[in-house]
Amino acid sequence: MAEGIRDKVAILGMGCTRFGERWDVNGEDLILEAFxxxxxxxxxxxxxxxxxxxxxxxxQVNFGKAAVPLSTTLKLPFIPVTRVxxxxxxxxxxxxxxxxxxxxxxxxxxxxxxxEKLKDTGYAGLPGGGNVSQLTAMIKPNYTAPAGxxxxxxxxxxxxxxxxxxLKRAMAHISVKSHANGFLNPKAHLRRKITEEDVLNAxxxxxxxxxxxxxxxxxxxxxxIVTTPEIxxxxxxxxxxxxxxxxxxxxxxEAAYTKWDGSYIMTTTHAAKKAYEEAGIKDPRExxxxxxxxxxxxxxxxxxxxxxxISPRGxxxxxxxxxxxxxxxxxxxxxxxxxxxxxxxIGASGLRMLYExxxxxxxxxxxxxxxxxxxxxxxxxxxxxxxxxxxxxxLGRD
Amino acid sequence: MVGIVSxxxxxxxxxxxxxxxxQSIGWLNPSTAAYAKGEKAVANYDEDxxxxxxxxxxxxxxxxxxxxxxxxxxxxxxxPYKERQNSVIIATALNLPEDIRTADFSSGLRSATTALLxxxxxxxxxxxxxxxxxxxxxxxxxxxxxxxxxxxxAACALLIGSEDVIAEFKGxxxxxxxxxxxxxxxxxxxxRSWEERWIRDEGLNKIIPSTIRGLLNRFNLRIExxxxxxISLPFPMPPKRMAKIIKTDPEVLEDTMITxxxxxxxxxxxxxxxxxxxxxxxxxxxxxxxxxxxxxxxIFEVKDKIRDLRKDMDFKRFLKRKTSLSYxxxxxxxxxxxxxxxxxxxxxxxxxxSFMWRNRKTILGLVGSRCKVCHTPQYPPQHVCVNPDxxxxxxxxxxxxxxxRGRIFNYTADMLAASIxxxxxxxxxxxxxxxxxxxxxxxxxxxxxxxxxRVRMSFRKKYYDEKRDIYGYFWKAVPEKEG
Numbered sequence: 057m058a059e060g061i062r063d064k065v066a067i068l069g070m071g072c073t074r075f076g077e078r079w080d081v082n083g084e085d086l087i088l089e090a091f092x093x094x095x096x097x098x099x100x101x102x103x104x105x106x107x108x109x110x111x112x113x114x115x116q117v118n119f120g121k122a123a124v125p126l127s128t129t130l131k132l133p134f135i136p137v138t139r140v141x142x143x144x145x146x147x148x149x150x151x152x153x154x155x156x157x158x159x160x161x162x163x164x165x166x167x168x169x170x171x172e173k174l175k176d177t178g179y180a181g182l183p184g185g186g187n188v189s190q191l192t193a194m195i196k197p198n199y200t201a202p203a204g205x206x207x208x209x210x211x212x213x214x215x216x217x218x219x220x221x222x223l224k225r226a227m228a229h230i231s232v233k234s235h236a237n238g239f240l241n242p243k244a245h246l247r248r249k250i251t252e253e254d255v256l257n258a259x260x261x262x263x264x265x266x267x268x269x270x271x272x273x274x275x276x277x278x279x280x281i282v283t284t285p286e287i288x289x290x291x292x293x294x295x296x297x298x299x300x301x302x303x304x305x306x307x308x309x310e311a312a313y314t315k316w317d318g319s320y321i322m323t324t325t326h327a328a329k330k331a332y333e334e335a336g337i338k339d340p341r342e343x344x345x346x347x348x349x350x351x352x353x354x355x356x357x358x359x360x361x362x363x364x365x366i367s368p369r370g371x372x373x374x375x376x377x378x379x380x381x382x383x384x385x386x387x388x389x390x391x392x393x394x395x396x397x398x399x400x401x402i403g404a405s406g407l408r409m410l411y412e413x414x415x416x417x418x419x420x421x422x423x424x425x426x427x428x429x430x431x432x433x434x435x436x437x438x439x440x441x442x443x444x445x446x447x448x449x450x451l452g453r454d
Numbered sequence: 455m456v457g458i459v460s461x462x463x464x465x466x467x468x469x470x471x472x473x474x475x476x477q478s479i480g481w482l483n484p485s486t487a488a489y490a491k492g493e494k495a496v497a498n499y500d501e502d503x504x505x506x507x508x509x510x511x512x513x514x515x516x517x518x519x520x521x522x523x524x525x526x527x528x529x530x531x532x533x534p535y536k537e538r539q540n541s542v543i544i545a546t547a548l549n550l551p552e553d554i555r556t557a558d559f560s561s562g563l564r565s566a567t568t569a570l571l572x573x574x575x576x577x578x579x580x581x582x583x584x585x586x587x588x589x590x591x592x593x594x595x596x597x598x599x600x601x602x603x604x605x606x607x608a609a610c611a612l613l614i615g616s617e618d619v620i621a622e623f624k625g626x627x628x629x630x631x632x633x634x635x636x637x638x639x640x641x642x643x644x645x646r647s648w649e650e651r652w653i654r655d656e657g658l659n660k661i662i663p664s665t666i667r668g669l670l671n672r673f674n675l676r677i678e679x680x681x682x683x684x685i686s687l688p689f690p691m692p693p694k695r696m697a698k699i700i701k702t703d704p705e706v707l708e709d710t711m712i713t714x715x716x717x718x719x720x721x722x723x724x725x726x727x728x729x730x731x732x733x734x735x736x737x738x739x740x741x742x743x744x745x746x747x748x749x750x751x752x753i754f755e756v757k758d759k760i761r762d763l764r765k766d767m768d769f770k771r772f773l774k775r776k777t778s779l780s781y782x783x784x785x786x787x788x789x790x791x792x793x794x795x796x797x798x799x800x801x802x803x804x805x806x807x808s809f810m811w812r813n814r815k816t817i818l819g820l821v822g823s824r825c826k827v828c829h830t831p832q833y834p835p836q837h838v839c840v841n842p843d844x845x846x847x848x849x850x851x852x853x854x855x856x857x858x859r860g861r862i863f864n865y866t867a868d869m870l871a872a873s874i875x876x877x878x879x880x881x882x883x884x885x886x887x888x889x890x891x892x893x894x895x896x897x898x899x900x901x902x903x904x905x906x907x908r909v910r911m912s913f914r915k916k917y918y919d920e921k922r923d924i925y926g927y928f929w930k931a932v933p934e935k936e937g
Binding site: 177178179180181184190191193194195196197198199200202203206207208209210211214259260261262263264265307308309311312313314315318442 | 796797798801803804805806809810813816817830832833834836840841842863864865866867868869870871872873877878880881882884888889890891892893894900905906916926928
């Protein structure tokens with residue numbers, strides 16, 4: 057019986073660039089910026105890294121294919137380097153590769169680094185085209201990411217019979233909360249407090265999602281060096297351990313079979329269930345101290361509260377409006393500002409979430425530091441509600 | 455007995471109000487004020503002669519046994535492709551058998567009646583059982599011209615056969631004349647026409663009576679023998695004047711519908727024929743006359759079977775189902791003015807012909823698969839059944855979705871996607887009988903949409919690859935207002 061990787065891997069160090077419209081740098085500069093912080097935090101020599109995983113999604117915009125952009129930028133000395141790509145869950149996928157390598161005993165110290173340099177397309181939003189199968193290109197509708205998630209909002213309203221204005225208000229609270237947190241974070245892209253009125257009066261991007269229901273698009277990189285708990289303990293006093301690392305990928309059911317009701321994300325429910333089993337969590341609402349969710353759109357965050365079993369089905373709006381997920385709430389969510397304020401350099405996002413949870417667990421978060429968190433969850437979602445990839449990681453203090 | 459077995463029309467949803475058009479562009483050519491009356495039908499930006507003809511064909515053969523169809527003829531002067539047979543694209547979209555005869559009839563405004571005469575001859579000769587003919591045009595006049603005022607877009611289809619005939623073909627007479635009233639060279643987008651007074655006085659006023667005379671003489675008939683006379687005139691003319699020219703009662707002359715839909719080019723005589731058939735009684739004798747570098751005159755006799763033919767999508771329905779289009783939007787839809795769709799629109803779309811060939815049924819025909827074990831329909835076609843409780847491997851049969859109605863499962867209006875008509879509206883559709891896919895919606899507005907609303911599928915232009923001059927087609931969902 058497979059036993060998972062709970063407590064078999066420790067995070068030795070992490071790094072994360074300032075996210076934003078980094079007109080000043082190339083992709084390779086971002087890799088180096090994240091790596092230098094990470095290696096310094098780990099306190100090891102670059103030559104001690106035995107294997108690396110590189111995450112990048114839109115290879116056509118800046119980096120190109122293969123694992124070579126990472127190995128040549130850092131001049132990694134002919135060690136195994138693997139490129140992973142799994143839509144917007146790419147960052148966590150790189151982390152998973154490195155963790156599994158250590159857990160298996162194949163390597164003692166491994167690097168995971170994800171980066172994306174998106175702001176060279178010349179237009180707003182994610183780069184389009186070139187990333188779907190030939191059949192999909194011929195038959196898919198003319199959609200962009202916000203529209204794909206707006207469909208989730210339509211179904212949520214329809215299933216629970218919620219008027220658009222009520223859903224909009226709850227979604228506004230989500231974005232206001234994330235902006236308040238991002239305001240406190242020097243690495244965030246958008247550092248500005250907003251009001252519910254700002255959100256409700258913003259121009260529509262994809263009905264019912266307005267401008268402030270959508271995360272930004274930015275450049276950034278984040279990295280982690282992982283090792284065995286034994287090595288970590290020999291080098292550090294405070295240790296963060298990987299409690300669970302799960303991924304669920306669509307079977308194609310949501311897109312083509314009529315049973316899925318469209319109001320939630322199937323892969324998230326599967327990944328969360330498995331992650332709780334792996335981490336030994338019985339009651340996530342009581343046991344988790346911090347959440348970093350994939351808030352590409354406010355509706356995604358709303359549905360995820362229910363999909364990971366924190367809010368009961370159809371009741372997320374109540375928790376949101378009660379302030380349950382605010383910085384001073386029961387389980388603060390997006391304490392760093394989330395994708396909402398960091399933007400979404402695809403390959404980096406999953407690692408950026410882990411970076412925040414890791415730092416919160418180690419008490420390094422300054423003004424936005426939570427009081428004594430022990431257990432945190434990251435949720436990294438790729439694709440669209442009707443066809444998704446979901447990675448969930450749970451980190452805990454030793 | 456050979457003749458018309460079924461018919462179907464298609465009139466696009468948009469109407470351009472001619473008065474509004476004149477207010478916008480009349481300053482350029484004030485004499486067009488004479489035509490600034492009524493409205494004309496305008497194809498949506500995602501429609502062309504192929505898609506409109508496909509719609510008309512679907513309305514013609516929907517719910518009918520299609521196994522007798524052994525040919526498809528397409529007539530148009532505005533075919534998207536010069537080389538790549540346009541009728542084959544329509545036949546593939548209709549999911550007709552591959553062992554049929556297809557042909558394109560083009561380059562003259564008589565092309566539809568020529569196709570009709572040819573199909574009748576083919577059936578008469580016993581070479582084919584039924585032949586489906588269709589015609590559609592979307593001719594363009596330059597901005598501010600009379601042509602722009604008059605030309606409308608529409609399509610018509612007729613099923614020609616020898617069983618269950620509703621209107622029997624009784625004979626024809628043709629004149630072929632190099633009378634150049636309108637012309638377009640092989641590289642022109644726009645129509646060029648000669649002086650209207652010459653077209654009328656030297657052309658219509660002489661060619662029409664001499665064609666009718668020829669027809670009457672050939673079959674030993676008199677003009678009084680006809681209950682309805684259908685003359686496909688390219689511009690409005692008072693019925694009294696035409697009646698005088700052909701020496702008949704103005705009452706028997708059928709309306710040209712130019713004030714309602716415009717002069718639609720090739721399909722126009724067929725549309726007039728269907729309009730007349732819709733309110734004909736058994737025994738009526740019709741004279742149909744087309745004009746274009748000569749003239750085709752034909753005689754049809756309405757049969758008892760017409761009583762059994764009921765069409766949901768008739769003229770009344772199509773004329774009621776309309777939305778006005780501003781002149782400004784018209785110029786963008788027709789690429790008369792170059793609108794900026796943003797950098798996102800510059801994405802390259804590769805049409806890979808070897809891939810298109812393998813997947814022609816999936817893409818052009820909207821053919822999915824159905825699991826023979828659990829009967830779940832699925833699109834696109836699968837090898838492994840998508841039903842998680844089944845999962846059977848390679849137990850699929852072909853399952854066409856194009857005639858199936860569906861319901862809106864979810865929807866949105868995308869302001870970020872590059873579109874000629876933003877926002878781009880799309881959503882998942884659950885088909886009646888099973889199956890789900892995510893489609894573009896067309897011919898609708900966001901505020902009319904509701905979850906659960908009924909849709910029908912419509913064959914549309916999905917993209918135009920400017921670099922390689924390729925038109926890509928696929929299916930979109932058209933929401934239907936209930937009741």
